[in-house]
Amino acid sequence: MLPALPIIIPLLTACACLLFGHRARLQRALAVLGAGGLLVAAITLFTRVWIDGVLVLYVGGWQAPFGITLVADTLAALMVLVAALMHLAVSVYSLANVDARRQRYGYFTFMNIMLMGVCGAFLTGDLFNLYVWFEVMLIGSFVLLVLGGGRAQMEAGIKYVTLSLLSSALFLAGVGVIYGIAHTLNMAHLSQRLTLAAEADPWLVVAASVLLLLSFGLKAAVFPLYFWLPASYHTPSPAVSAIFAGLLTKVGVYALIRVFTVVLPPSNYTLNLLLVTAGLTMLLGVFGAVSQSQIRRILSFHIISQIGYMVMGLALLVSPDPAIQRLSVAAAVFYIAHHIIVKTNLFLIGGTVRALTGTERLDRLGALLNRAPWLAILFLIPALSLAGLPPLSGFWAKLAIIKAGFEAQQYTLTVVALFAGLLTLVSMLKIWNEAFWKPAPDDEITPDDGDRNGPPSRRLALLVTPSIVLAVLTLAIGLYPQALLSASQRAAGELLDRAGYVSAVELRPEPVTQSETEKDAP
Amino acid sequence: MNSLVFRTTTRAVTPLLLAFSLFMLMRGHNEPGGGFIGGLLAVTAFALYALAFDAGQARALLRVQPRTLTAIGLVLAVASGCLAWLAGQPFLAGLWLPFDLPAELKLGTVLLFDIGVYLVVLGAALLVLLTLGEE
DSSP states (O other), X not given: OGGGHHXXXXXXXXXXXXXXXXXXXXXXXXXXXXXXXHHHHHHHHHHHHHHHOOXXXXXXXOOTXXXXXXXXXXXXXXXXXHHHHHHHHHHHHHHHHSOHHHHHTTHHHHHHHHHHHHHHHHHBOBHHHHHHHHHHHHHHHHHHHHTTOOHHHHHHHHHHXXXXXXXXXXXXXXXXXXXXXXXXXXXXXXXXXXXXXXXXXXXXXXXXXXXXXXXXXXXXXXXTSOTHHHHHTTSSOHHHHHHIIIXXXXXXXXXXXXXXXXXXXXXXXXXXXXXXXXXXXXXXXXXXXXXXXXXXHHHHHHHHHHHHHHHHHHHGGGSSOHHHHHHHHHHHHHHHHHHHHHHHHHHHHHHHHHHHHSOOBGGGOOOHHHHOHHHHHHHHHHHHHHHTOTTSHHHHHHHHHHHHHHHTTOHHHHHHHHHHHHHHHHHHHHHIIIIIISOOOSSOOOOSTTOTTOXXXXXXXXXXXXXXXXXXXXXXXXXXXXXXXXXXXXXXHHHHOHHHHHHHHTOOOOOSSHHHHTOOOO | OOOXXXXXXXXXXXXXXXXXXHHHHHHTTTSSXXXXXXXXXXXXXXXXXXXXXXXXXXXXXXXXXXXXXXXHHHHHHHHHXXXXXXXXSOTTOOOEEEEEETTTEEEEHXXXXXXXXXXXXXXXXXXXXXXXXXX
16 A cells, blocks of 8 residues: 555645635645655655565556556655655745745645656556656646746746647657557566567667657757756746756656666667767756856756756666666666755745845846855755765765766766766856855845845745755765665666566466456456 | 526426436446546536526536535545555455445445546536636
C-alpha cells in the first residue's frame, strides 16, 4: 500500500481544498497539513525502500504485466521524497505569497493535483500509465500557470499548453510503436521483450526511442526544444514558478533516465544524440542566462543549462565500462536531487525580493545588501551552490559529472561543462552585483502587493522560513555528501541492473491460452 | 428560451433523463454504461433545464454547489480504492457483498467508484456550463 500513498494523499488534499474552498483559513491549514502528510509518507516510503529494497504494488490486485504496477525503487523513492519536501516548502511560502483570490479559485487544489501527477510519474512501472501521470501533472500546471489571468500569463499559457500537447502526442506515438513491437506496456516486461526485438530489428526500436526522446526532451527543455520554458516560467506567482522550476522539467529528465536505462535496450545512436544535446543545452542555456536582466528570467535559463548536466550524466552511458556507467548515472541522480532543492530555493528568494521591493528587474533593484543582509546570505548559498562552489551541494554534483566525463574520455563535452559552470557563476554574480551590491537607483522603491511599508513580519517569516530550511539542506548536502551520494549510487546500481528490476516486479509467466488473459473479476 | 412548448416538455423530460442516467450508472458493470456516461446524461438533464428556464434556476434545482459534488465524487472514488486496502488487498481491488440485489445488481466497491465518477462528471461539467450560462 505504501507506494500508493504519495498519490492518494495529494488527491485527498485536493478534494479537501475543493470542499472547503470558501473557508480560507481552513483551506490553508488543510493544504499545509496535506503537504506535511505527503512528506511523512515519502520519508516512510524511502526508509522502507532503503531497508527492504524495491517495493511493488499491483494496483487492483491485477498481477504484472496485466494490470498497472507501481514500482518504488531507490530512484523513485528519492524523487518522491525531494518532491514532497519542495511541496511542503512551497505550500508554506504560498500562504504569504499567493493572494486570497487565487486561493479561492483553487490554487491549492491544483497544486496538489499537479503533485499527484509528479509522484505518480515517479512511481509508475507502466509506460502508458506514465503518460497518464504526465497528463495529470500538466492539467494541474496549466491551471496554475494561468491562475490570476494577466495578459502575460495567458500568452505564456498558450505557448506552454501547445508545446505540452505536442510533447504528449509524440509520447503517445512512441508508446504506440512500442506496443506494436512488444505487445506490452509494463516496463519490466518491455525490458525483456524489447531486448529481443532490438536483436531482430534494431532500427525499429531506435525509431520508437527517438519519439520518446523528443517527447521527454520537450518536457525536460533540452536543446533545441527548450524555447517554451523561458517564455512561460517567469509569468505566474513566484510560488508557482518555484515549484515548476523545481519539479516539472525534472520529471522529464527522470522519464529519460528511467526509460533509457531500464526499459529501452542500450543503443549508441540515441546516446550519441543525447551527448550532443547535453553539450548544446548546457552552453545555450547559460548564454541565455547571461543575456537576461530579470531575476526569474535569468533563473529560467539556468534551469535549461543545468538540465544539460543531468542529460550528460545519462548520455555518458555510451561508455562501455560498467563502473563509469554507474558513476555517471549516480552523478545524474545526485544532480537532479541537488538541483531541485537549489532551484526551488532561488525562485523562492526571487519572489521574496519582489515582495520586498515590488520589482525583479535588475536595473531597478539595488542596495539590498544594506536593506536585508540576511536575504543576501540566503541568496548566496543556493546561488553559489548552483555555480558549483565548494563546500556546497552543487560542487559535488558537478565534480561527479565531470569526473565521469573525463573517465569516459568525452573531453570536449567535459570542457563545455566546465565552461558552462564558469558562466553560471558569472550570471549569479550579475544578480548579486545588481540586486544586492550596487547603490539603489534613484526612483523610490515600492513594495509589492499593496503593502506600502513592506510586508509585516509574520508574512515575511512565512516567506523566509522555507528558504532557510532549503539553504540549510544545501549546506548539509555540501558538508556531508555521503548520504545523498550513496543513495544515488544505489539508485544507479538498480537502474543498470535490468535483470534485478525485472525480477523485482515478478512478472506472471506467459499465459498459455487466450482465455486465461480474459478471465474477469467475479 | 421563452417557449411554452419547450418548457413544458423539459419539465417532463428532465426527470426521465435523470432516471435514465441512474439506469446507465447501474448497468455499467457488465454492459455499456457506467459512471461517466451516466454523469453526462445527468448533465444533459440540467443543461436542458438551464436552456428552458435559466442557469440560476438549474442551479437551484441542483441544490448543491457543483464543485462540492466534484469533491464528494472524488472522495468516494478514492474511498472505494482504500476500502480494499482496509480489507488487506491491494489499492483499488474490487470487493463485493455476498448477496445481490434484484435484477442482478451487484454491490461492491466498483459501484462506489462508478458513483464517484458520476458525481465528478456531473459536478465538473455543470460547473463549466452554469458558469458560462450565468455570464
